[in-house]
Amino acid sequence: MTQALTIHQNNIHLFFQMLEEHLGIALDHSKEYLVASRLAVIARSHNFKDHHALIQHLLVNPLGILHHQSFHAMTTNETMFFRDKYPFETLRTTIIPALIAKRRETKTLEIWCAAASTGQEPYSLAILLRENFPELYFWKIQLIATDISEPALTQARTGIYSETEVKRGLSEEQIKRHFKLLPSGQYEISSELKQMIRFESLNLVKDWPVMPKFDLILIRNVLIYFNAATKAKIFRKLRAQLADDGGCLLLGSSESILYDQSFKVQQEDRVSYYCKDLHKEMQR
Incomplete structure (x- = not known):
């Protein structure tokens, strides 16, 4: 192995x-190919010879x-409207009706979509x-x-998507009802949903x-990128952020927190979700 190659790998x-340290994302040498593909554009735009020079x-x-x-x-900002569909069906048939029954007196709901990327998930929930x-x-x-990426948040706030993006997960009827076709051929979501x-x-x-304390938190398909210690820390903070009277947490399909006994696991068809167990919380 040449000295230059050794230096490059050590720098990566x-x-x-x-x-x-700064984002919590844990990558190893098997993901080195991502460095070249994703940093090349930044390196060129700032006049670096290549991604190695940028990293240095x-x-x-x-x-x-x-x-x-x-x-x-x-x-990774991979997302789509009504992604995985089954969690949204469980929200429609079980979770949201239970929250409505619980909050019928106050007529308030507090919901947080974490790692929302370019906005398709929160807009799906609004729809x-x-x-x-x-x-x-x-x-x-x-x-x-919320999201950590400002470019992703910028698109989310504008609510403007390409034809390909809106047709991933939305029916033609939903597109007609909730979007406006722009002269550019893109689609802008309604101001009512934006608000x-x-x-x-x-x-x-x-x-x-x-x-605020949330009745519902969606944090899907992001914790898989964190190491175990970071996940545990985030779960502790999520638990504290949930409403004490049974706030619910919805993760991605490949994620779970079965080891944390302060959450009560609920199973609905193909979807598992987690509710804050106040009795066990008081025993902690």
């Missing part, structure tokens, strides 16, 4: 350490905008609420959607801002 390892610059300079651009380039629960139109619903959601920047592995 150090870059992965920086990525995990990041390692020897204080944390700055270029670091954050590079970190965010390594994140689900509008199409299936007309009584909620007169409720006070706070739907907060239902507040998009904010949040880094899951850093300090969280003061937020």
